[in-house]
Amino acid sequence: MNDLYLKQRWQELLPQARLGVNSSFDVQSYRTDFQKDFDRLIFSAAFRRLQDKTQVFPLAQTDYVRTRLTHSLEVSSVCRSFGSMLGEYLVENGRLENITPADLGAILAAGALAHDIGNPPFGHAGEEAISRFFKRNPVGQEVVAKMSDAEKADFLAFEGNAQAFRVLTRLQNSDNRGGLQLSLPVLASIIKYPCASSQKPDEHNIAFKKFNYFQSEKALFAEVVQKCHLVKHKTIEGAWYRHPLTYLLEAADDICYHLVDLEDAYRLSLISSEEIIHYLEAVISVTAQLPTNKLAKIGRTKDKVEYLRAFAIGLLIEQAMQVFKDHEEAIVSGKFTTGLLDHIPATEVLSKIKAYSQEHVYHSDTVLEVGIAGFKVLDTLLEAFVGAVEQGDQGGARTKMLLKFLPDQFFTEDRRVSDDPYTRVQQVTDFVSGMTDRYAVKVFKMITGVDLPV
Incomplete structure (x- = not known):
């Protein structure tokens, strides 16, 4: 090395x-x-x-x-x-x-x-x-x-x-x-995915499974990756290899959703206490002794689950960090093509947890029922507001009311709709994608007349 x-x-x-910002960092003693x-x-x-x-x-x-x-x-x-x-x-x-x-x-x-x-x-x-x-x-x-x-x-x-x-x-x-x-x-x-939407997914490199910038931010994106000296892809235009820190952020995200989503499922009674404790103990047992003395002192099952989850997360952090160190040169030079968790000792156990979660958690009735309703909500919102900006001043009374409902930031300075179809539609997706779950439902009810504010 x-x-x-x-x-x-x-x-x-x-x-x-x-x-x-062109100036250098500010100096502030306390922050x-x-x-x-x-x-x-x-x-x-x-x-x-x-x-x-x-x-x-x-x-x-x-x-x-x-x-x-x-x-x-x-x-x-x-x-x-x-x-x-x-x-x-x-x-x-x-x-x-x-x-x-x-x-x-x-x-x-x-x-x-x-x-x-x-x-x-x-x-x-x-x-x-x-x-x-x-x-x-x-x-x-x-x-x-x-x-x-x-x-x-x-x-x-x-x-x-x-x-x-x-x-x-x-x-x-x-x-x-x-x-x-x-x-x-x-x-x-x-x-995580330093390329544009036009890039076809690459199953052989985790960095190109999806994309990370829209055409509207192409110049800003290029500025970030160039000033951080990311390695440019040799054959794909507008694509770079990942920053090393991205691998650690991804590992942290994956560690949390593997274990924490399971804990939420337990609290919603989608998985039994015996099952979740089995999985958490399996993660721990790969590289450490089970903390039996500590567990014997914990009375409530939910507290045992929380303790085991915290213990397991600590071990996974150590394992992922070791993989990063072992592959440092490949990571900083853009040659590392997989996630850190694909190489840790607990990989097999995490794969089993992921498979269980896919079947019993992510596809549970609780998730699917609201998810299906979410499709209807977002389709309705997009149809209404995209339709309104496309009709613009030529639309009728409903179109004008929908346009008035859009915040000022999604128009030009004089509240006119952009002449560019890409820009005006993106402003609608900015509005809709920025909504919280409950606000999206509220606006859906309002524009469909399901729940009138009377």
């Missing part, structure tokens, strides 16, 4: 600069610039809306079940551990200059807050519902037919990861170039 090469790469990968990124995200409207967006169980009637907001906070906690561990390793090996282990923890913690910020209502069902509208609904089909092939692809495969990049760099603080003007490494950490 070439230590000089690795040191140089890490310096390139961690520029201390912000998107849209670093990477901590400021965390704070900007916490106080953003888009992050707040995650409190009522689906993680797994839409419109849950219990206050225990996790939303996108609580999930993002938990991933952020795991990411801070990953970043600090990585920082200590890089310092020990002489690879970091002017960046501390705490800085790396802050970068990844901020990235984790942002990683799901572009998800529409009703989770992944919402993404599919938006894509389906433009593929199958006559109103959607008609409008995408007016676009270029590259623009059309953005809507035919709507992607929450690309919407997240758009929210962070354009929609939030929209008067600023670069939106929230986050640090470049923070933005790079959330780019």
Whole structure:
């Protein structure tokens, strides 16, 4: 392993600069610039809306079940551990200059807050519902037919990861170039799929299964990856290989949803206490002794589940970090093509948990019933508002009322609809995808007359 090469790469990968800001970082004794990124995200409207967006169980009637907001906070906690561990390793090996282990923890913690910020209502069902509208609904089909092939692809495969990049760099603080003007490494950490929608999925490289930017953010995206010195793909135009921190953020996300979604299912009685304890103990037993003495002192079953879940997460963090260290050179040079969790000792157990969750949790009646309703809600909202912006001033009274309902930010300065079909339709998807679950249902009821405000 070439230590000089690795040191140089890490310096390139961690520029201390912000998107849209030409000046250097500010000096503030009590708060670093990477901590400021965390704070900007916490106080953003888009992050707040995650409190009522689906993680797994839409419109849950219990206050225990996790939303996108609580999930993002938990991933952020795991990411801070990953970043600090990585920082200590890089310092020990002489690879970091002017960046501390705490800085790396802050970068990844901020990235984790942002990683799901572009998800529409009703989770992944919402993404599919938006894509389906433009593929199958006559109103959607008609409008995408007016676009270029590259623009059309953005809507035919709507992607929450690309919407997240758009929210962070354009929609939030929209008067600023670069939106929230986050640090470049923070933005790079959330780019799981560094390519455009027109790129065909590549099952042989995890970085190209989906896409991470729309045509509207093509220039901003290129600026981030170029200033972070990501490795450009040799044959695919507009594609790069991942930033190393992305692998750790992805691992944190996967660790949380493997174990935490199972815990939520247990609290909703979709999995028995015996089953969840079996799975958690199986994860632990791969590399550690079961904490039998500690467990014997815990009276309530739910407390045992919580303890075992926390214990298992700690072990998985250590395993994933070791894989990162073992493959550091391949990761920083863009040659690593799989996820970190594909190589840890507990991979087989996690695969069994994922298979169980697919059958008994993600496809449970609780999830499917609301998910199916979510398709109808989003299709109705998109048909109404896309239809309204397409008709514009030529529409009737209902069209004019729908246009008045759209916030000012989705029009030109004089509240006129854009002349560009791509722009005006994207502004509608910005509006709809930004809705919380309950607000989407509320607007659906309003425009269908199901629930009149009287």
